[in-house]
Amino acid sequence: MALKAETHPIATSNDVVRVRQIVRAATIQLKFSLVEQTKFVTATSELARNTLEHGGGGWMTLEMVKNGLREGIKLTFRDNGPGIADIELALSEGYTSAGGMGLGLSGSKRLVNEFEITSELGQGTTVIVTRWK
Amino acid sequence: MSVFHQVVKANESAILVGWLKQMSASTRRGDLINDVDLKEQASEFLKLFTEACQKSSDVQSEAFASTQEFLAEIAKSRLEQGFSTSETAMFVLSLKQPIFSAIRDAFKANPSELVSEIWASGDLLDQLAMLTIDSAITIRELTISRQQEEMLELSTPVVKLWDGILALPLIGTLDSARTQVVMESLLSAIVETNSQIAIIDITGVPTVDTLVAQHLIKTITAARLMGADCYLSGIRPAIAQTIVHLGIELIDVQTKAKLSDAFALALQRLGKAVVTTKPSATSPAQGRNRVA
Numbered sequence: 524m525a526l527k528a529e530t531h532p533i534a535t536s537n538d539v540v541r542v543r544q545i546v547r548a549a550t551i552q553l554k555f556s557l558v559e560q561t562k563f564v565t566a567t568s569e570l571a572r573n574t575l576e577h578g579g580g581g582w583m584t585l586e587m588v589k590n591g592l593r594e595g596i597k598l599t600f601r602d603n604g605p606g607i608a609d610i611e612l613a614l615s616e617g618y619t620s621a622g623g624m625g626l627g628l629s630g631s632k633r634l635v636n637e638f639e640i641t642s643e644l645g646q647g648t649t650v651i652v653t654r655w656k
Numbered sequence: 657m658s659v660f661h662q663v664v665k666a667n668e669s670a671i672l673v674g675w676l677k678q679m680s681a682s683t684r685r686g687d688l689i690n691d692v693d694l695k696e697q698a699s700e701f702l703k704l705f706t707e708a709c710q711k712s713s714d715v716q717s718e719a720f721a722s723t724q725e726f727l728a729e730i731a732k733s734r735l736e737q738g739f740s741t742s743e744t745a746m747f748v749l750s751l752k753q754p755i756f757s758a759i760r761d762a763f764k765a766n767p768s769e770l771v772s773e774i775w776a777s778g779d780l781l782d783q784l785a786m787l788t789i790d791s792a793i794t795i796r797e798l799t800i801s802r803q804q805e806e807m808l809e810l811s812t813p814v815v816k817l818w819d820g821i822l823a824l825p826l827i828g829t830l831d832s833a834r835t836q837v838v839m840e841s842l843l844s845a846i847v848e849t850n851s852q853i854a855i856i857d858i859t860g861v862p863t864v865d866t867l868v869a870q871h872l873i874k875t876i877t878a879a880r881l882m883g884a885d886c887y888l889s890g891i892r893p894a895i896a897q898t899i900v901h902l903g904i905e906l907i908d909v910q911t912k913a914k915l916s917d918a919f920a921l922a923l924q925r926l927g928k929a930v931v932t933t934k935p936s937a938t939s940p941a942q943g944r945n946r947v948a
Contacts, residue, residue, distance in 0.1 A: 540829050543863055561863070561894035562901060568865040569902075616903060624866045630902035 528586040533600075539571045542583050549585060549596050553656055563596065563654045566631035570600045570650050573628065576621055578602025578648055588653065595636070595655035600648075607642040614640070658776035660759050661709035667758040668706070672699055674754030679747070688737045701726060702751075705784075713776060715783040727784060728791040741792045748785040752778060812838050814845035821922045822851045823915065825890075827860030835871040839878055846884045853922040854879055857915045859890030869904045876909055885925070887911070889918035 531542050546567040550560040567583075574581040581602030588597045607613045614632065619625035632638045637653040664671060675698055704723045711719035727748070734744040755777050763770035812834070817823050824842050828834075842854060856875065861868065876886040889912045891899075899906065912918040923929060 536831055540831075547862075558894045558897050561898045564863055565865045565898045565902065568863050568867075572865070572867060624870050624904065626866045626903045630866060630904070633901045633903070634898065 530584045533574045534580045542571050562634040566634040569627040569631040574600045574602045578604030593655050597653040600650045603647040606644040660773040660777045661706050663762045665706050671754040675751050678750040678753050727788045731788050731792040745785045745789050820852045822854040825857045830868045839875045853885045855887045855918045857890040864895050887918040889915045
């Protein structure tokens with residue numbers, strides 16, 4: 524069940540910083556512990572930068588979700604970029620297409636509770652992550 | 657071509673009085689600007705405006721160049737004085753009411769002409785108000801970009817802790833531009849001070865993701881190539897756990913939780929030690945107290 528949803532554009536590297544701050548504010552609102560906050564904000568940073576650098580910019584939708592008594596934050600990163608040809612390869616550790624460390628996608632998967640990625644060539648990529656309190 | 661400028665010219669002094677009255681009612685900020693200055697600005701603008709209207713009704717045309725220039729000047733001085741953007745725009749917009757009433761008096765007999773003259777003058781004043789806002793925003797943007805550049809410079813100081821030991825306390829977000837500045841200032845400081853050890857402290861970096869880690873590793877590698885050892889300090893517990901989960905390996909990098917630990921290690925590496933001796937004699941201030 525989604526309680527609140529808002530969408531923010533990711534078009535410049537300043538936007539990456541901005542969505543990070545927005546997500547940090549949301550984790551504080553849900554009283555995440557400091558470690559949980561840091562993990563989720565770092566995952567946000569990775570995914571937002573992927574959206575910017577590989578997807579050529581896009582949007583992040585932040586939703587406050589509730590499952591019974593559990594509260595959480597669900598983030599959807601969406602872009603209209605070239606898409607990912609081989610998702611398994613992209614998720615494997617150390618693989619990079621942009622001269623990075625190749626840990627962004629695989630690492631952020633470990634930093635969240637739920638991770639879902641869909642991509643279509645030429646259509647863009649959507650990554651949905653959720654972290655429960 | 658509209659003829660309202662003739663009306664404005666004929667009633668200049670009355671309009672000026674009405675305008676000043678209007679401004680004092682809606683936006684006048686007695687604390688920020690005095691009456692004499694305001695009156696001077698108002699009559700200057702009215703003069704430029706009527707002159708320009710005689711020649712053209714297009715704000716972007718050559719005829720309005722001096723009016724535009726004057727408004728840009730007004731926007732600049734208003735911002736410096738502490739007016740808000742809307743208050744600055746009201747300088748032009750509050751001129752509408754006195755001009756409209758002058759036009760109304762002049763074209764009483766002819767309603768259709770009255771409406772078209774009011775429309776023409778209103779349209780012109782709106783556009784001029786927009787121009788004022790635009791120049792105010794441009795000035796703000798210039799300020800912001802200048803501040804960004806200043807922050808880049810300010811936020812990367814390299815400090816010398818001891819002979820041969822440098823510290824680089826990083827604060828804020830580490831993007832590519834920042835890292836470049838950081839790397840340059842660190843490497844040149846290593847050469848200048850002949851240092852063997854540099855400590856990079858990331859206590860003030862809120863988020864350490866793969867990009868930040870990569871930037872740090874590159875900086876450390878570059879320092880190493882120059883013959884200096886680099887320690888990384890200020891790694892908070894939450895950051896440490898996140899780095900592990902991300903899968904970043906910092907095995908080759910000497911890390912410490914606190915800057916003081918890294919400093920202690922650096923001293924040790926250089927064969928120096930901090931020893932506790934007997935406290936020195938009381939300072940002059942305390943000495944005086946005791947006498948009193």
